[in-house]
Amino acid sequence: MLINSLLGIFVTDKKERGKPSITLIDVAKHAGVSPMTVSRVLNNLSIVKSATKEKVLASVAALDYSPNQAARSLASGGTTQICLLYGNPSSAYLGELLVGALEAVGKHGLQLIVNRVPSDISIEELQKNLDSSWDGLIIPAPISDLEGIRRLVEEEGFPTVFLECGEVSGRAHDIGIDDYQASKDMTEYLISLGHRRIAFIQGPPNHRTSTMRLSGFHDGLADADVEVDKELIVEGAFTYRSGMQAGLNLLEASNPPTAIFAGNDDMAAGVLAAVSEKGLKVPKDVSVVGFDDSPIATTVWPHLTTIRQPLAEMTEYAVRLLSEVIKEPGKQMKKTHLLEYSLQMRDSACPPTKT
Amino acid sequence: MLINSLLGIFVTDKKERGKPSITLIDVAKHAGVSPMTVSRVLNNLSIVKSATKEKVLASVAALDYSPNQAARSLASGGTTQICLLYGNPSSAYLGELLVGALEAVGKHGLQLIVNRVPSDISIEELQKNLDSSWDGLIIPAPISDLEGIRRLVEEEGFPTVFLECGEVSGRAHDIGIDDYQASKDMTEYLISLGHRRIAFIQGPPNHRTSTMRLSGFHDGLADADVEVDKELIVEGAFTYRSGMQAGLNLLEASNPPTAIFAGNDDMAAGVLAAVSEKGLKVPKDVSVVGFDDSPIATTVWPHLTTIRQPLAEMTEYAVRLLSEVIKEPGKQMKKTHLLEYSLQMRDSACPPTKT
DNA sequence: CGTAATCATGGTAGCGTTACCAGATCGTGA
DNA sequence: TCACGATCTGGTAACGCTACCATGATTACG
Structure with a gap:
């Protein structure tokens, strides 16, 4: 069962309280056309002659008009x-x-x-x-x-x-x-820093983002002629705990990486924990980067280098x-x-x- | 400068698309009164005779009527x-x-x-x-x-x-x-678990919540006749990093605590990091609890015992x-x-x- | 040049509610 | 019983916008 809230949203402009607001009729007068034409300009934008349209638009701008959504929704019978x-x-x-x-x-x-x-x-x-x-x-x-x-x-x-x-x-x-390109960028950044042994912690392979990020990593290495070590690509579950476990495994290997690229921030934070459990320091002993720029990235210490999604x-x-x-x-x-x-x-x- | 979004919100009821919705006039007819009376019942609730009011309310319920906010805001000229x-x-x-x-x-x-x-x-x-x-x-x-x-x-x-x-x-x-009481409850919980050496990491003392939580902790100990060790009360800044530092200090003491109560979850997560850095395990070697139930509480491993705020x-x-x-x-x-x-x-x- | 088709615009009537004022009803005292 | 205020209720006109139909302006073509 879905839990929750039915909400409707309108903008109503912050007209000065009490003062009458500018209506579409004011705009019509100012532009010398009928209210209907103004309405059409604001909606259809199609069958109005472009000269008229411009005139109206100019008046709209001049008067700083903005439509009253309440009236609009009332008149047109319902809101989407x-x-x-x-x-x-x-x-x-x-x-x-x-x-x-x-x-x-x-x-x-x-x-x-x-x-x-x-x-x-x-x-x-x-x-x-x-x-x-x-x-x-x-x-x-x-x-x-x-x-x-x-x-x-x-x-x-x-x-x-x-x-x-x-x-x-x-x-x-x-x-x-573009998860692929972002991941590639991050990989290139790590390489530009001087890293060559870079590990990657993948998310669940049934998430498309997981695989995209992995192939970005792959190609980032390939483009820089850095050899891909299969040992350094491990699977996680996009969770902190899985990242921690993966990090532990990675660090216990005979030839551990100098940088670990986790498929998301939760896992990267988990890696941070793994590193400190091994008595090592981030970033001195090993660099750790994530993906998503979720709140945890700037909560943990050190703050995570990561990819920000808008x-x-x-x-x-x-x-x-x-x-x-x-x-x-x-x-x-x-x-x-x-x-x-x-x-x-x-x-x-x-x-x-x-x- | 404030950044952002001016928004208005209305509920409009999920009437069946297309079908005409029940209006205040329908209610008026059903109740045998005028629309105005219905409106008054729905708003003023004061000058309407209680018999009428009840009749109207019954009709409202019978028809499952709910007012159209768009019309309402239009008619009354603006929304709060x-x-x-x-x-x-x-x-x-x-x-x-x-x-x-x-x-x-x-x-x-x-x-x-x-x-x-x-x-x-x-x-x-x-x-x-x-x-x-x-x-x-x-x-x-x-x-x-x-x-x-x-x-x-x-x-x-x-x-x-x-x-x-x-x-x-x-x-x-x-x-x-009730930060005080919640903190006291948590303290009592820790005591009921068998802990006696409990540390507390306070937030910045200029936040009222910090001091309330501290005194809850204090009184929780006092009520159980557990001695308060001043050494075990340290100050943090409500941040992960400060919690980590405080945790480190606490664990390095000659007689470390068996449980650490952090004033919020970010600090508790920091303590988790400190514990693992010391090569210890939570909760086996030391229990750690937080406050707020922020998302980090269920991200880190182990999940934090904490106080949930609604x-x-x-x-x-x-x-x-x-x-x-x-x-x-x-x-x-x-x-x-x-x-x-x-x-x-x-x-x-x-x-x-x-x- | 006239007529029909096309295009662009205007007029009117609501959408569902509340504000405002007028009217109806009631109770009370002379 | 009647007048008079107090209390309650109803009618009407907006609120700002869009749907719909009608009208005027324009073009196309014979």
Whole structure:
């Protein structure tokens, strides 16, 4: 059963309290056209002559007008609702996801429904709880990794945006970063620091991000003509504990790495723990880097060098996308959208100490 | 400068798409009164004869009517806006705070504005960015710890709810948990496990929560007739690193503790790192507990035994409170509101090993 | 040059609610 | 019994916007 909150969201402009706000009629007068024309400019944007359109747009700008979403939704009989699924209210990501979604949803005059999905939900149960009144769906990882969820949304016919899930089919979209390239960049950074024996801790191989990050690592090494040591590529589960275990194994090897690249920050933090358990220091004895820039990256000490994902931008983009798709269902659009990531250089990586 | 997003929130009921929804006029007909009376019942609740009121309420229930917030806000010319300040979009807490606030804000037909406050903001700058169109303010920790912020909101006259800040004056309110009692409970739990040498890592003494938690610890020991060893009470900064350092110091002492109670989870996680650096195991060699149940508590291994704060409930309550205060400015209300906390027993604490 | 088709725009009528004022009902005292 | 205030209730007109249909302006073609 889905737990939670049905919410609607509008932006209403911060007009000075009490003072009457600028309406579409004011704009119409100022531009010398009828209110209807203004309304059309603001919505259809199509059948209005471009000269008129410009005039109106100029007036809108001059008067600093912004439409009253309440009136808009009242007149057009209902608002489009977008549902964001999430797994855990205390998830580190949720805050950023919501901030982005809220902002966009306000700007576009949509409503946001935020729904909790228990991590052990079955596809059948999820299906039962999908509400046909929703106009769109945003599904972030790790829910997007649920077996069969892509088929489900396809069958139900929901315009859907997956976050960081990779492959999408049918009418669904995906928004993420270029995990492959980001991982390659990180690998190259490590190499540029002087590391040659670099270990990689992979996430669960059924997550597309895991494999993308691994191949980025692979190719990063290959491009720099650094030999890939199979011993140094191990599998984790994207959890702290698995990272710790993997780190321990890596460090106990006969020829341990000088740097460890973990497939996400939780595992990198686990590696940090493993290193200190071995009586070693990060980054002096071994460099450790992660991926995601989750809150743990700047909590642990030393702070993790990692790849930052623009989560707020992702949901913002997702909402914008859904809004367009809902307005023009037939519209042809790119299925996969890549946003900019960035390499956060912090304190957990440095050049290897000469032996 | 405040960064971010102006948002409004309404609930609109999930009426079956397309089907006309039940309006206040339907209710009026059903109850045999005029629409105005229904409206009054739903708002004023005062000058309507109680017999009529009941009739209307019955019809509302019978028809499963719920008001259209868009129409409501349009007719009454504007919606009350509540602003939630936050420090960091990737803060672990933000998600939960938002979930609670969103739910309540929707239910009460208010708008939510979510505003980022850079951590290094000065009071003057914050003041400049306060928007007079806001009707209420929610200020969670750690922003609530800003020097002079309480005086500021008092002077500006904003109805304000602080989260977890403790003492409030004037028209402000505070919502939190009983830090003292929770800390005492945790201490008693540790004692019940058999621990006698228990260390406490305090947070910065200028945070009220720090001192409350410390005195809870103190009194917990005292009530059980366990002697307080001054050596075992050290100061941290609520950060991982400070917790790690404090843990190291504690463990290097001539007579180390069998359990360490950190004033928050970040510090407890730091202690975990310190313990493993000393080649010891948690909880076998030393028990470690925290406070807050932040995401890091269930990320690290072993999972931290800690005190859970109901963050979503806090913001939900805060919104409800503000809504009432705004409607009836004169209303006398409690200043401080305590919510239920809970002791999360996980894997980082166990009975001490006999020496 | 006239007529029909096309395009761009305007007018009107609501959407569901509340504000405001007028009217109805009631109880009370002369 | 009637007038008079107090209490309750109803009618009407917005709120700002969009749907819908009608109209005027333009072009195309015979």
